[in-house]
Amino acid sequence: MRILSFNRRFLIAALAAAVAAPLIAAEQVDVAIVVRPDLPIDNLTFAELRRVMRGDRQFWTSNLRVTLLVRAPVARERDIVLKTIYEMSEAQFRQYWIAKVFRAEAAAGPRIVYSNEMSAELVAAMPGAIAVVDASQVPKGLKVLRIDGHLPGEKGYPLR
16 A cells, blocks of 8 residues: 555656646746847947836937837746846736826836747837847847847846
8 A cells, every 4th residue: 555655646646746746947037028020229228228117218319219018917027037137926917007107207017929920020020129038939030139148048147
């Protein structure tokens, strides 16, 4: 009886580890900040990225407006953005943008996108757009911005 009980616990633990391993590995993939290749910026400090994402910097150049693209709630990329860049909960994030638009500090809040593919398509189509995508899913034709001189996957990269 003890052997059967031990084997059952071992089997359950092995199955749990097999299911959890891909989830743990997926959480460790960095997210990339992507823009169109013609944007005249290659590197942002983390503080500059925070100003852009919080709507405090609304223009890349005098005639090129920043368009924020943010994943819909529950997406891992959104969770990373809220935790590391905004340092807010989902409710605080929503209230932040409602207040910012109400005070006329921003014309509109971020545009919501529902997939990495949608993010990439809109960035490619909209001059000035910036999005956060899974670093393993960055398509050709987009520029990945360095943050504090680091690209996703490099030691010291802040968005994981």
